[in-house]
Amino acid sequence: MSNSLRATLYQRFEKLPGVRLEQHGQLLALRVENQAASALVFLQGAQLAHYQRQGEHPAIWLSPQCTYQRGKPLRGGVPVCWPWFGDLERNPAAIRRQWRAADAPAHGFARNRDWRLDDVSCPDPERTLIDLSLTVAATDDAAWPLGALLQLHIEVSARLRIELRVSNQAATAFYYSGALHSYYAVSAIDTVRVDGLQRLNYIDCARDWDHGRQHGELAIDGETDRIYHGAWGPIRVIDHGWRRVLHLSSEGSDSAVVWNPWVEKSQRLSDFADDAYRGMLCVETANAGEDFAIVEPGETRRLGFTLRCRPL
Template sequence: MSESSDKPPISVNPGQWSFTRWKTIGQLEALEVHHPLFQATVFLQGAHLSHFSPRDEANWLWLSDLAKFQPGRAIRGGIPICWPWFGDPARNPPAIRSHIKTTSAHGFARTALWRLEDVRESAHEVEISLSLNANDDFAEHWTGHALALATFSFSVKSCQIALTTTNLSRNPMSISQALHTYLPTQDIARTRLLGLGNSQYVDTLRDWEYFNQEGPVYFEGETDRIYETGEPLIVVTPSGKRKLTSVGSDSTVVWNPGLEKSRRLSDFPDTGWQKMLCVETANAAADYRVLNDGQSHTLGVVIGRA
């Protein structure tokens, strides 16, 4: 990492900031928060949160040791924003596929350069807002026109992300999306996820068939499931518990690449799958959303102590 950048913010005055500074990391511009109670790092590319930790604690998010910070390259770890579609375009409902003009997964937001809208600070909290105007500049990717606003709220107790989409076109627009949250664990074999018992899920590794979840979710190899629930979840690892509470979501994606897929992933250690899991607040599969002209929808998650 280089020393802090003197590059001015796009729309707010850095002279008003007490805890937030510009930072150049690799080839990307980021905002680093050094509050007496917590720390955080948000990249302008992708509106990507890579770090959050209360004082004297380790990063609450998993970030790959091999992550690269380059223009146009998605960052491996943290919380990528998958928008305005999630996953393989071909696996999305027809209403979403009709907008997409590429075979690339997870949309274009995670590699696009977002605009800084606001930084608000207090003795107890820092809030950062970034926006992406998905207009004709993205015409090669899709046919929609929408505004995405990502708001990050940090405190000593929690990290909150709210992603609000507003349809700026005259026609109805369908989207799928996810806050692709990577979480750390000391041992995936001793990790479990609570709160999904008695819910249905689509198993993408078994021909996209539906199954019923009974009890906690354990990880015994590659896992890629879309659960039909928006209930609060508890991640239990050898070092403790973390609670995820969603807003505007009735689907949760649970993912771990396992041994074999880890070797094929970019910027991912061969053994990284043993130290991470993804629990993604989403609007995926049947939970996609339709927005009429001027209509908005907010997808959000609060990551806190359990």
């Protein structure tokens, strides 16, 4: 980012109450604090890295081992996965065909790019609104030669709301899958149960993409990597250790991904301590598996979630 752009951002936003720009390693971030909550959002990937209600435990988990490098997504927070979810090879042919380069980064390229910070506003002492965007122009991106505008709206208040809007700005329709890949902070993974997935069918990505069906609340007691289909209703992460419920409701999503790497995969993951799996759980608001989207020219699609933290 050029110095003049950086200076403009400081000039525009640092005078707002509770708003500060911060440099973390090579990355620029926006810290906001209001009477209800605090948050940290990186311009790279429009990645929220922290959200905590005043006086409570953090709701979002971020690895203390992050190295804050350009082009490398942070381990934790809410990475924006787009225009494909996970391994490109596991996506429908219509999505695979749109990528023209040899190497396909896991979870797409949006989380590695610099987004624009379009606006920050503080409509009242308990609410801060943040808007970021990323333009992918057909003409300057040979690897993904389509035209898209991505806009991410974040509300930091007593609740956390994140909405991704995907608009088609070109003459050709495109397909995508993706996710708001939330890493939630939990007291201890063995005291956590996930409610709201009962009777849903899932793809078990950790067990050869086998198919399964959820019976009862989900307890995490081994590597878990599942795409649940038909996950329209609210999902509750019940944390008995912190006596807290993370209540999630989603928009524009028919699928939810639940991921915890457990013992062995933790040892292989970048920027992740061997025992970090105990303090986090990903419940991702997704368009994944058979739930993918097509965007016609001029159309806009949305993917979003609202997080409410409630006492148990």
